[in-house]
Ligand code: ADP
């Protein structure tokens with residue numbers, strides 16, 4: 001067989017294989033876009049576990065009507081324009097891949113309005129190469145993206161979708177992670193037109209604890225230690241549960257690097273080591289932690305879904321996390337408290 005260039009739709013469907021594993025991955029990409037657009041309110045509506053409908057509505061910057069078709073083109077982004085910008089990127093997105101990928105495996109509609117435009121605009125794609133020309137459409141400032149019939153044209157993928165309940169539980173988990181990353185944004189989730197949760201803005205400590213309690217349970221919040229340390233350009237903030245609240249599974253561990261939830265061996269190792277002396281074997285700590293550092297010190301362009309990062313100075317990061325947590329935990333030990341009082 002001779003070599004031939006792949007048609008664009010197939011290229012997008014191949015890319016979708018990497019970033020659109022299931023309905024929850026669509027939520028991640030759409031909500032991250034809403035966050036990048038500076039939204040303060042994000043509403044997510046799901047029908048049938050996301051198989052029928054995923055709708056994300058925000059009050060962010062909106063998309064200019066001249067850019068609407070570009071939003072669905074591959075490698076088109078408003079977030080970076082050069083290698084230098086990639087290296088210090090602080091937005092969630094930058095690859096310009098999510099919308100074209102999602103659009104290639106669903107029926108997708110964007111309705112949007114920017115602050116400067118007097119009317120809203122919308123476009124629709126049908127999963128093929130055809131995208132309608134932008135049409136005027138009533139919409140407040142912000143963007144609504146609707147994804148219908150996910151994987152309808154990729155039967156092999158559709159078969160991998162689980163029961164409605166399972167897919168919805170992945171969606172809920174995903175939205176929790178996002179909601180824990182931005183207390184300055186309100187979130188609403190509905191499933192089959194029933195409200196699942198509403199999280200108001202939570203900028204004051206008490207409101208933050210209310211959000212934590214709503215998402216992770218009140219017993220977590222009752223047993224939690226707050227921390228906030230900064231050193232040499234690294235900052236670690238957040239909450240760790242006291243050792244008495246340890247879990248039998250590692251199911252309550254949220255770690256964010258510059259606002260992005262990640263899974264990282266080095267980070268896990270540092271945390272585990274810090275808890276080593278205070279937890280019984282086989283028990284797992286519960287925590288919500290935010291590490292912030294100069295974007296130049298961390299590479300987020302490791303994997304299309306950006307679950308992983310690479311630290312430039314991983315030893316320094318490991319040491320900082322370990323020392324900070326160790327210190328906070330040591331303060332909670334009865335022996336240490338006596339020491340401090342005497
Ligand atoms: P990326 O996020 O990597 O730039 P996407 O394919 O996710 O790529 O989105 C393409 C572009 O569409 C974005 O760069 C942004 O300009 C625009 N966009 C997508 N969603 C929104 C939104 N909710 N609000 C405003 N602009 C958006």
Ligand code: MG
Nearest residue numbers: 029033093098
């Ligand atoms: Mg994006």
